[in-house]
Amino acid sequence: MARAEGILRLLIVDDSLTETDAVINILRSAGHAVRAGREDDFEALEQCLSKQSWDLIICRDHLPSLAPIEIVNLIKRLGKDLPCIVITEDKTAEKDLFRSGVQDVILKGDIERLQFVTERELDNLFMRRLARRNERALRESEKRSRALLESSRDAVAYMHEGMHIYVNRAYLNLFGYQEQEDIDGLPILDLIDPDDHAKFKMVFRQFTEQADAKPATVSTQCLKNGGYAFDADIEFSHAQVEGEDCTQVVVRDLNGAIVEDSEQLKRLRDFDLLTGLYNRTRFVDELQQAVNQAAENQSDSALLYIVLDDFQQIKEQVGLTTSDMVIKSVADLLLQTAQEGEKIGRYGDQIFTIVIPSDNESLVNERANAFLKTVDEFVSHANGKIIDLHCSIGIARISESVASAQTALENADKACTQAQHAGGNQTARFQEKMVQSDGDDLSSWQSVLQNALKNDLFSIHFQPIVGLHGPQQELYDILIRLQDSDKTLRAEEFIHYAVKLQMMTEVDKWVLRTSLKKLSEHRKTHPKTRFFIKLSEQTLREKDYVDWLSATLSAHNLTGQALIFEISETAALDNLEDTKNTIAKLKSIGCEFGLEHFGSGIDFSQSLNVLDVDYLKINGNFVENMAHDTENQAAIKAIVEMAKQAEKRTIAEFVSDAVSMALLWRLGVDYAQGFYIHKPSDKPDYNFEEEDL
Incomplete structure (x- = not known):
């Protein structure tokens, strides 16, 4: 770290x-011990930043090929x-210059300000590096704790409100499960014989109601995955995981024999049984090593995220x-394609992950395309059917940030996900949001729109x-695309360009006209179909919009009951009076209304108190990672309970896997949408009659 070493590694971008x-x-x-470098060419600067570690960059604003924004x-x-200082x-x-994203701008000749700003930025950099180092130390400590749990012969689990949030390998083996995700979110009652539910609930309730209670034990019959019953003692004790109160559970099989550790068990802990690749836990450990190396400025690398x-x-x-x-077969092909030093894991059902030990983006792109080609050329015949596989690959750089x-x-x-949305069978690279020059950009986008x-x-x-859990309906969310x-x-x-250019009302009206035309045709064979239509802030403030909507509905022989409008929770609260007026007008012609990204606000109960809405679309950030985040599960549970009390229906968006779907059902969410259920299509072709959820 710069402050500890006493050396300022300074890179100056100037031609003088x-x-x-x-x-x-x-x-x-x-008082700084400066070790400096100078560059005035973009390619040389890129090489310099890639190959060496720096503490501060100071640039001039007069180089046409190296503008501060670049x-x-x-x-x-x-x-x-x-x-970066300019x-x-x-x-x-x-x-x-400040808009370009630099940390500060200094006038030439202002020596004291340059010295002050340098000192400030180095102090801030030191604190960020120290924070990252402390985070790594904490993760290593947690990793060692988990390693102790994993090596324990006792079957140990941690639960929150009766649902599993973490179990060790012995627990999985005892109950006959293969992976942590197989049991994530599963209520412990599902592992107890129904005849013992009452006894278990009584002991567990008495224990949880006393924050300072001593460990408690209950003897029950437990059920393995598959239904086999065995006698066990279950011990409860209070614990904390990542600062959250929870219950530690230790299950002891009264009839089982202790199995000695062996190479076979070690392999079970580290490798996926089907493919022989690193399993999820072991791969994350390998990935964390790559992250640590980048954080210590040893070397950057890249992560490939491959989804069939x-x-x-x-x-x-x-x-x-x-x-x-x-x-x-795919796993075998990936292993054959892999080069020395590349680490491959099976991260999920159809998800593979690979660490590429290189900071050369061109080389990483070549390796990603090699894996893409390997999967693309895979053809198999099974049960008389030809299986033609393709995959999407996400690439992320592993750097100090x-x-x-x-x-x-x-x-x-x-x-x-970006590669999938673009049609699949391709690669996409994760990029931090770049700073853009608004002037030229807006002008060109105005012409495009x-x-x-x-x-x-x-x-x-x-x-x-x-x-x-909600009443059966045929609902579609309408999403806009642009052919460019x-x-x-x-x-x-x-869309954000349309917002800046004050063009959203025109765009909203185009979407509605097109949607109503399609809906009018579709309802001839599917009369119950209804559309969710997004409403922008600009349209919300349009006084004559609802009158225009009424006329447009009539022109297509439709009524307001066919539409549900939605606006983001934050936009609704920022334009409270306009939102209230628009909701009232829409409801007067039979439309319903929903809040999108619900839960984004600091106090989302405020939204329910002041807005007369029918649907709450739960913030997708809660749903995307809920299978592995108990805080997100708790947030969704709170929203669902609040919605039920207010007699509103809930919708979970961004549902991407079976575990999340099961958790949403258990939490009582009314409706769901996402890639796991069905990708957006250019036709309303989903068969609602064959839902099996």
């Missing part, structure tokens, strides 16, 4: 040796935690046994919303 020496002398006179974006792309001779340029496209449909076509054979293995996985997962409105280059997609040259853009890639 004289000015460079002046900056170095100013900082040395302030330097900031390069730092972000490479994942470097590196403060020296300028033009005071009027300060505002634009449309594998759920393949599994339904060929059956579980054959789909397992396909997974095994990546705090943990989980962060790297989330980044790679986001990139993989105006052209799209004029020539119908927008399109709508349909994603079904299916029932869990040879690629299709999702809303998040262009």
